[in-house]
Amino acid sequence: MGTKSDDERSFFSENHVQPLAKAEPVEKPHYLGHRDRLRQRFAAAGPDALPDYELLELLLFRLIPRADTKPVAKALLARFGTLAEVLGAPVARLEEVNGIGPAVALDLKVVAATAQRMARGEIAGRELLSTWTQVLEYCRSVMAFEEREQFRIMFLDKKNALIADEVQQVGTVDHTPVYPREVVKRALELSATAIILAHNHPQVPISIPQGHALSR
Structure with a gap:
């Protein structure tokens, strides 16, 4: 008659060991x-x-x-x-x-x-008049989806090369004040001979406060 030890060995023998199921291959996502x-x-x-x-x-x-x-x-x-x-x-x-x-x-x-x-x-350093499309694309990329009115000025030297590109004023959702005196002052500080003015909502007129008339 078999002993308890014999029974345990029989339970764990090859007849009782089931092979592990082969894992299904994981399909990679199509976007990879x-x-x-x-x-x-x-x-x-x-x-x-x-x-x-x-x-x-x-x-x-x-x-x-x-x-x-x-x-x-x-x-x-x-x-x-x-x-x-x-x-x-x-x-x-x-x-x-x-x-x-x-x-x-x-x-x-x-x-x-x-x-x-x-x-x-x-x-910077290029003649802007010869790359006007590039300037427009640049302004569009930095201003097109601003949620407030933005008035940007590009200051040029005598060869039409860019000296500086600055936001002069930021207004409300539909209004931007422009102060010509500040524009001229900054142009003189930079020794600019020409400027390009850019506005991100051209369908809304830029207002010029009273007492700040444009001058040449």
């Missing part, structure tokens, strides 16, 4: 392959070969690591129009787009600040 392909296209062909939404996708890859960013990129462009306008949009309006949370919106603004710094560096 898309990300790899898009990165390869960017590396091989450069940024000019990609439309705005794909450049925005590349940026969002880093900001949204575990989701399909193509619909988010297209939604941002549908809402704001261009890549420059997406980066120029306020945080609160970015967050209104599905898929964009506070952290991603703030990261986009960091990218925007970097792009604006680069744009200033590219414009």
